[in-house]
Amino acid sequence: xxxxxxxxxxxxxxxxxxxxxxxxxxxxxxxxxxxxxxxxxxxxxxxxxxxxxxxxxxxxxxxxxxxxxxxxxxxxxxxxxxxxxxxxxxxxxxxxxxxxxxxxxxxxxxxxxxxxxxxxxxxxxxxxxxxxxxxxxxxxxxxxxxxxxxxxxxxxxxxxxxxxxxxxxxxxx
Amino acid sequence: xxxxxxxxxxxxxxxxxxxxxxxxxxxxxxxxxxxxxxxxxxxxxxxxxxxxxxxxxxxxxxxxxxxxxxxxxxxxxxxxxxxxxxxxxxxxxxxxxxxxxxxxxxxxxxxxxxxxxxxxxxxxxxxxxxxxxxxxxxxxxxxxxxxxxxxxxxxxxxxxxxxxxxxxxxxxxxxxxxxxxxxxxxxxxxxxxxxxxxxxxxxxxxxxxxxxxxxxxxxxxxxxxxxxxxxxxxxxxxxxxxxxxxxxxxxxxxxxxxxxxxxxxxxxxxxxxxxxxxx
Numbered sequence: 491x492x493x494x495x496x497x498x499x500x501x502x503x504x505x506x507x508x509x510x511x512x513x514x515x516x517x518x519x520x521x522x523x524x525x526x527x528x529x530x531x532x533x534x535x536x537x538x539x540x541x542x543x544x545x546x547x548x549x550x551x552x553x554x555x556x557x558x559x560x561x562x563x564x565x566x567x568x569x570x571x572x573x574x575x576x577x578x579x580x581x582x583x584x585x586x587x588x589x590x591x592x593x594x595x596x597x598x599x600x601x602x603x604x605x606x607x608x609x610x611x612x613x614x615x616x617x618x619x620x621x622x623x624x625x626x627x628x629x630x631x632x633x634x635x636x637x638x639x640x641x642x643x644x645x646x647x648x649x650x651x652x653x654x655x656x657x658x659x660x661x662x663x
Numbered sequence: 664x665x666x667x668x669x670x671x672x673x674x675x676x677x678x679x680x681x682x683x684x685x686x687x688x689x690x691x692x693x694x695x696x697x698x699x700x701x702x703x704x705x706x707x708x709x710x711x712x713x714x715x716x717x718x719x720x721x722x723x724x725x726x727x728x729x730x731x732x733x734x735x736x737x738x739x740x741x742x743x744x745x746x747x748x749x750x751x752x753x754x755x756x757x758x759x760x761x762x763x764x765x766x767x768x769x770x771x772x773x774x775x776x777x778x779x780x781x782x783x784x785x786x787x788x789x790x791x792x793x794x795x796x797x798x799x800x801x802x803x804x805x806x807x808x809x810x811x812x813x814x815x816x817x818x819x820x821x822x823x824x825x826x827x828x829x830x831x832x833x834x835x836x837x838x839x840x841x842x843x844x845x846x847x848x849x850x851x852x853x854x855x856x857x858x859x860x861x862x863x864x865x866x867x868x869x870x871x872x873x874x875x876x877x878x879x880x881x882x883x884x885x886x887x888x889x890x891x892x893x894x895x896x897x898x899x900x901x902x903x904x905x906x907x908x909x910x911x912x913x914x915x916x917x918x919x920x921x922x923x924x925x926x927x928x929x930x931x932x933x934x935x936x937x938x939x940x941x942x
Contacts, residue, residue, distance in 0.1 A: 549730050550769040560727040565810045565843045588843035610845035611934040612717035614726040658902045
């Protein structure tokens with residue numbers, strides 16, 4: 491098991507190998523389809539993309555006294571093309587669920603980034619690892635807006651590493 | 664004629680959509696427990712443990728099971744001896760509106776394919792209506808997630824492709840979907856009818872009780888065979904490998920044209936949220 495603190499450095503990426511459990515603490519950012527589309531045309535985003543972690547999630551509305559609602563991952567493949575320019579700007583880790591395109595995987599390796607997965611459909615469990623949430627961009631997108639999350643021991647597994655390994659292929663019976 | 668008050672329909676729908684988004688069916692949870700015991704890969708076991716722990720947290724009623732609280736699908740059966748004044752579809756949608764607001768559920772419906780403006784209240788529900796005999800209204804209600812729905816498909820096979828053709832199609836579809844639809848899955852399959860009928864059959868199939876048994880011997884065998892063959896694919900929980908790719912396979916069928924063998928595959932994620940209510 492590896493513990494990671496944000497922001498992410500190049501050395502952190504080298505240490506991550508497929509199938510390993512990773513616990514993330516620090517600041518991460520949410521973004522899905524629409525937020526990605528807008529970010530690509532953004533000259534001055536409200537967070538530093540270099541060294542950052544983006545989590546593909548659209549949470550449920552939060553109740554009073556809770557930091558956030560249910561917050562499990564959405565399918566990552568929809569962000570495959572949209573993620574490339576962000577990786578070129580220094581995005582280091584993407585968290586979601588499910589396999590992605592071969593083109594994405596090659597771009598990811600080229601840009602020294604990794605793809606992690608967390609358990610889909612476990613939004614209640616995952617939200618218990620989020621301490622704070624704050625809306626920072628695109629309020630009009632509702633659940634698809636960009637939130638800054640403070641997380642503690644946020645649980646993931648390495649799905650694609652920079653050494654070309656793929657969790658979805660390596661374990662096939 | 665039995666008079667039904669549509670406000671009671673609204674109340675039932677509201678209660679149902681909140682309940683299903685916080686509580687998983689016990690028979691489903693017991694299948695996931697069994698699957699966890701059966702897994703040998705640590706990673707796959709750990710994912711199934713997460714799913715079971717998630718169920719325990721969600722049932723306290725503060726945080727929904729999944730952030731994708733779905734599109735509401737209603738299989739509506741109206742007895743021919745029932746009478747009501749007003750618009751029953753609007754009554755159902757009002758229940759969705761109230762339930763998604765008061766239950767702190769995500770509003771996931773957008774109005775238009777391209778401007779994609781959120782309707783803000785998770786309406787409209789997708790409603791399929793049948794007129795049946797009797798003096799009741801029965802509603803089977805699901806909150807259907809987008810991830811698993813996106814991996815579903817309708818294919819028009821040719822009649823001579825037969826059982827082998829159906830098997831190949833289903834296995835390819837589940838294998839290619841990989842971890843995206845959140846396995847372990849419940850696989851609903853509709854065979855026959857025509858293009859749109861097969862899709863409705865597949866949707867109806869995912870509402871079936873997990874432990875029911877198909878009355879048609881050939882179809883029952885196909886369900887059993889596919890259950891084994893899908894699990895032998897090794898896709899595993901969330902696609903990371905393992906013995907549990909599906910928890911159940913349910914097939915519904917209908918007569919069809921001599922030239923056709925329509926097959927619809929509706930994929931349901933492990934968080935299978937549905938219930939049945941009647942009035």
